[in-house]
Amino acid sequence: MDLIKSSGSLAIGSRFRRLSEYIMKQGEEIYALYNLDFQPRNFPVFYALSKQEKLGIMELADLLQLTHPGVIQQSKALEKQGLIESVQGEEDKRRRWLSLSAKGRKMLPDLEKVWQDIRDVFTELLDGEKENLVGNLDKLESLLQEKSFSSRVAKRRKERLGASVEIIDYDPAYGPDFPRINYSWIEAYFEIEDIDRKILEEHQKYILDKGGMIFFARINDRIVGTSALIKKEEGVYELAKMGVDTRYQGYGIGKRLGLRCIDAAKRAGARRLFLESNRRLQTALNLYKRLGFREVVRNNPNSDYKRSDIVMEMYL
Amino acid sequence: MDLIKSSGSLAIGSRFRRLSEYIMKQGEEIYALYNLDFQPRNFPVFYALSKQEKLGIMELADLLQLTHPGVIQQSKALEKQGLIESVQGEEDKRRRWLSLSAKGRKMLPDLEKVWQDIRDVFTELLDGEKENLVGNLDKLESLLQEKSFSSRVAKRRKERLGASVEIIDYDPAYGPDFPRINYSWIEAYFEIEDIDRKILEEHQKYILDKGGMIFFARINDRIVGTSALIKKEEGVYELAKMGVDTRYQGYGIGKRLGLRCIDAAKRAGARRLFLESNRRLQTALNLYKRLGFREVVRNNPNSDYKRSDIVMEMYL
DNA sequence: TGTATTTACGTTAGTTGTTACGCAAATATA
DNA sequence: TATATTTGCGTAACAACTAACGTAAATACA
Numbered sequence: 001m002d003l004i005k006s007s008g009s010l011a012i013g014s015r016f017r018r019l020s021e022y023i024m025k026q027g028e029e030i031y032a033l034y035n036l037d038f039q040p041r042n043f044p045v046f047y048a049l050s051k052q053e054k055l056g057i058m059e060l061a062d063l064l065q066l067t068h069p070g071v072i073q074q075s076k077a078l079e080k081q082g083l084i085e086s087v088q089g090e091e092d093k094r095r096r097w098l099s100l101s102a103k104g105r106k107m108l109p110d111l112e113k114v115w116q117d118i119r120d121v122f123t124e125l126l127d128g129e130k131e132n133l134v135g136n137l138d139k140l141e142s143l144l145q146e147k148s149f150s151s152r153v154a155k156r157r158k159e160r161l162g163a164s165v166e167i168i169d170y171d172p173a174y175g176p177d178f179p180r181i182n183y184s185w186i187e188a189y190f191e192i193e194d195i196d197r198k199i200l201e202e203h204q205k206y207i208l209d210k211g212g213m214i215f216f217a218r219i220n221d222r223i224v225g226t227s228a229l230i231k232k233e234e235g236v237y238e239l240a241k242m243g244v245d246t247r248y249q250g251y252g253i254g255k256r257l258g259l260r261c262i263d264a265a266k267r268a269g270a271r272r273l274f275l276e277s278n279r280r281l282q283t284a285l286n287l288y289k290r291l292g293f294r295e296v297v298r299n300n301p302n303s304d305y306k307r308s309d310i311v312m313e314m315y316l
Numbered sequence: 317m318d319l320i321k322s323s324g325s326l327a328i329g330s331r332f333r334r335l336s337e338y339i340m341k342q343g344e345e346i347y348a349l350y351n352l353d354f355q356p357r358n359f360p361v362f363y364a365l366s367k368q369e370k371l372g373i374m375e376l377a378d379l380l381q382l383t384h385p386g387v388i389q390q391s392k393a394l395e396k397q398g399l400i401e402s403v404q405g406e407e408d409k410r411r412r413w414l415s416l417s418a419k420g421r422k423m424l425p426d427l428e429k430v431w432q433d434i435r436d437v438f439t440e441l442l443d444g445e446k447e448n449l450v451g452n453l454d455k456l457e458s459l460l461q462e463k464s465f466s467s468r469v470a471k472r473r474k475e476r477l478g479a480s481v482e483i484i485d486y487d488p489a490y491g492p493d494f495p496r497i498n499y500s501w502i503e504a505y506f507e508i509e510d511i512d513r514k515i516l517e518e519h520q521k522y523i524l525d526k527g528g529m530i531f532f533a534r535i536n537d538r539i540v541g542t543s544a545l546i547k548k549e550e551g552v553y554e555l556a557k558m559g560v561d562t563r564y565q566g567y568g569i570g571k572r573l574g575l576r577c578i579d580a581a582k583r584a585g586a587r588r589l590f591l592e593s594n595r596r597l598q599t600a601l602n603l604y605k606r607l608g609f610r611e612v613v614r615n616n617p618n619s620d621y622k623r624s625d626i627v628m629e630m631y632l
Numbered sequence: 633t634g635t636a637t638t639t640a641c642g643t644t645a646g647t648t649g650t651t652a653c654g655c656a657a658a659t660a661t662a
Numbered sequence: 663t664a665t666a667t668t669t670g671c672g673t674a675a676c677a678a679c680t681a682a683c684g685t686a687a688a689t690a691c692a
Contacts, residue, residue, distance in 0.1 A: 003364050003379045005457065009438035009450055010431055013339035014360055017679075018381060019453070020332035022460070024648090025680095027329060029466040034473070035563075041648065044330055048319050058670055063319045065334060068671070070649060094657050094670045115326055117472045122325035125459055125468070126452060133452040134325055136442065137335070140449060141321065143441055144338070150345040152441070156433045157350070247351070333649070340678090341650095357678065374640055384641070386679060410640045410687050 034114050036107065037081065045074040045098070049084060050108055054099040056089070083107065161219060162251040167260045170214040177223035178203055178214060178241070185243040189280060190307040200241070203228070212237070213268075215260050217244065217253045224248040227257040229265055229273075237265050239275040242284070254284070258291045266316050274313035276303055288312050350430050352423065353397065361390040361414070365400060366424055370415040372405070399423065477535055478567040483576045486530040493539035494519055494530060494557070501559040505596060506623040516557070519544070528553070529584075531576050533560065533569045540564040543573040545581055545589075553581050555591040558600070570600070574607045582632050590629035592619055604628050 004011045004018065027040030038046075044064045048055060057075070061068040075098055078084040083104035089095030100108065126133045179200035186192055199206045207214060210231055217225030225244035229237045239261050244253045265273050275293065277284060293312035300308045320327045320334065343356030354362075360380045364371060373391070377384040391414055394400040399420035405411030416424065442449045495516035502508050515522045523530060526547055533541030541560035545553045555577050560569045581589050591609065593600060605628075613627035 002381050003367070004360060004381055005454065007363060009435055011360060011363070012438070012450070012453075013336050013343060013356060014380075015453060016332040016336035016339065019457070020329050020336060021679075023329035023332065023465065026465040026469075030469050033466065033470055040329060044320060044327060047323060047327065051319070056670075057672090064330075065318050065320055067650060069651085069673080072672070073648075089670095092658070092670080096671070113476075114469075117469050117476065119325055121465070121468045121472050122328070124472075126456060133449070133456060134328070136449040136452055137328075137331060138321065140442060141335070149339065149342040149437070150349065152437045153342075153346050153430075153433050154349055156437050156440075160429075160433065337649070372640075373642090383680060385643080385681085388642070389678075405640095408640080408688070412641070 030114060030118070034110065036110055036114065038083075038107070038111060039077065042074045042078050042083075045071060046078055046083060046100075046104070046111075049098060049100050049104075050111075054097040056095045056097060060098070078104075158251050161248065162253070164219050165224070165248075165251065165253055165256065166218050167256050168216050168218055170208065171216065174216055174218075174223050175203075177216065178226050178228075181223065181226045181243045181245060182241050184245070188246075190278070193306055195304050199230075206230075211268075213261075213264055214241075215257055215264070217248075217257055219248070225253045225257055227261050229261050229268075235269060235271040237268070237270045237273050239265075239273055242275075254287050255291070258287060262291065262314075262316070270316055272313060272315055274311060276300060276305060276308040277310050277312065278307045279309055285310070285312075346430060346434070350426065352426055352430065354399075354423070354427060355393065358390045358394050361387060362394055362399060362416075362420070362427075365414060365416050365420075366427075370413040372411045372413060376414070394420075474567045477564065478569070480535050481540070481564075481567065481569050481572065482534050483572050484532050484534055486524065487532065490532055490534075490539050491519075493532065494542050494544075497539065497542045497559045497561060498557050500561070504562075506594070509622055511620050515546075522546075527584075529577075529580055530557075531573055531580070533564075533573055535564070541569045541573055543577050545577050545584075551585060551587040553584070553586045553589050555581075555589055558591075570603050571607070574603060578607065578630075578632070586632055588629060588631055590627060592616060592621060592624040593626050593628065594623045595625055601626070601628075 004015050024040050027043075031038045031040065044066065045060060048060055048063055055063070057068050057071050060066075060071045060075075064071065075084060075086070079086065082101055084098055085101040086096045086098045089097060122134075182196070182200055183192060186196060203214060207228055207230055212231045213229045215227050216223050225242075225248065227242040228240050230240055232238055239258070242254065242257060242261075244257070262273065273293075274296075275288065277288070279285070289312075292314045294314065295310060296313050297311035298309075300311055303311075320330050340356050343359070347354045347356065360382065361376055364376055364379055371379070373384050373387050376382075376387045376391075380387065391400060391402070395402065398417055400414055401417040402412045402414045405413060438450075498512070498516050499508060502512060519530060523544055523546055528547045529545045531543050532539050541558075541564065543558040544556050546556050548554055555574070558570065558573060558577075560573070578589065589609075590612075591604065593604070595601070608630045609628035610630065611626060612629050614625075616624045616627055619627075
């Protein structure tokens, strides 16, 4: 049994490492078999120098996709063995040009035989398939270069979580989440005002009992967002207290909360919907625009809120 | 440009390592993204323990195809984090049973979500193909388990070298190689006798001038084997001085030398071919049998050679 | 039943990569 | 032309594995 293997793609990192170690060790045996004093770990630098006459440390690092200390370690070993040599750059004295030594060039044809045999064995081993291992590695690496593995997983997570978000009507069981979510974003940008405390803590009295509505965004049993409709007069509602837990922003939850409010306002017979906000909340303002709100007041000295410097509205 | 990539299968070892390091690093980011305090390097042990309630160090090492110090290092880290715990074995006090702790079990569902997302991304990334990367790795590993990479390369080398062996007629340019090859194997098993020296050094006089023949096995410009036909009387030849450089044994060179001798003897009108040898040279005796020789004399006190204790012959 | 061997696990040091940091030469910029 | 930044390279320390060796308990065997 081999759990690493049977876990499929999960432990692919460990598996790559294991294979790498195996191949390196086998490589040592192979060079010994050919009576060549050569270590597979130094292959990359030596191979590069066999392809290009002289190269600097940084160029090698770039060419081999290694860090430069890695290149230095290989080149030190090769220099000690006398297979390569180095000279200081004439024009640019920081540089150190590496190249094969006479001994290295002499060894090259023998090494090339080994390399050819290795290639042949690999071809025999795996290239029978159309989609071979090396081809798949190429593909994997170029895909990962386009977009990193972690951001692909992050995207996948957002999709999964986004799909599992429900927008639900007010439920007293989640009552305390309403102030919690809203305190969090208000504190981050502004200061909590008395009117915030009043409306948030006593939302039953100041929102629901007055014909308003509250919605929650829920993932599993966890509330990650809220929004509210406050009835101002017959047919006129204020969209307010819209907030999403920072850890779940970017999942389209705000949009879904907004749409739900608009829909609910329509059903309640609203003709006009407005909101007060602040220009610093650019992401939120963009969302409101996408939802169909238009800016109607710049500066807003008469507001109940100190932080309000913009009013937006939409007609239904 | 990426030389490691473009060298194809050659630098596959370095490439596996590079990918392993990349995946591990990305793994760290991924767990951080999910707000989980978990390190991908400890995945193998944790994962194994999530599949089986309790496991010992050696079992884990076997299951994960890691060395046991590797397992110990992972388990120490996990124990420090409080994700696993261990108890000394009751029956066998040498053992230490590892299992998930309450904290570890609590974290498991969250980790499983991460793992599922990772699997999904990998599937999306590569499993579109029928022959996918993981499938290829499976195949590679099972092939390498059947027969190691180095022995596959060794076999390939023998085939290549075997194919490049030429059996050639005597050429004075290679004269000194005749004693060299033969001294080497005689010394390894027996002692050089005076008659050896005479025939080997003065082969012109004692073999060729008397109607015998000498053949060489040559790879490029290097002699790696010899054989000789010594004319004993009209129609009767002795097959002698058959030797192959130890470094090139097992390539079928002896067989080709033998066949050439038989063929040459036939052309020269021989009816009978014989040889003297020693029972210790079992590999050689097997070859002679396969060539068609039959044992005719056990012990052989009348031979010119002290080491001779068997005579074989064949009729053409 | 005493002794040799095997097994389970631990420790230490080595390998081959990495990151972090520093310096001096070259280059850009005010 | 003085100063800031960039570049090329070096060193040190770290990471995650390995090999090699040691110890004590369990097991096999004479």
